[in-house]
Amino acid sequence: MSSVQIQCTRCKSVFRDRAGRLQDGYSRQCPTCEVVLFFxxxxxxxxxxxAMRNARKARKEMREAGAxxxxAPGPRAAQSRAFAGRTRSAGRED
Ligand SMILES: [Zn+2]
Incomplete structure (x- = not known):
């Protein structure tokens, strides 16, 4: 998961947070001065x-990488094991 740089609006210190979290409505505390930043x-x-712009960009890049x-074709096809059960083998009734 990629992270983006955030600069505190009060003490101007720089820290990082995950791009996936940094969305509209997110808030977090500055690790240095403990002011709560609202995104x-x-x-x-x-x-x-x-910070929002960088997070959006990082999320887009992650999405594209994931897509x-x-x-890409994967060999992980479902291995359906044939159910070799008893299929009317005991049907001798004469
Ligand atoms: Zn701060």
Whole structure:
């Protein structure tokens, strides 16, 4: 899982968080000054905007990488083991 850089809007320290979490409505505490940062798509703060943009980009890249992996043909076909059960073998009734 890729992470993105976040810069604290108060103390300006830089830390990282996972791109998958950094979405509209997410909030987290700065590890340095403990202020709670809110991440919203319509945020006006340049630090928040940048972090959101980077997270969106990282998620897109992950999605594309995942899609490429899924599209590749895999040998993992379901091995359906033939059910070799007793099929009317004991049918002698004469
Ligand atoms: Zn801070």
């Amino acid at each position: 919203a798509e319509d945020s006006q703060h340049p630090f928040i905007k940048r 490429a992996r899924l599209a």
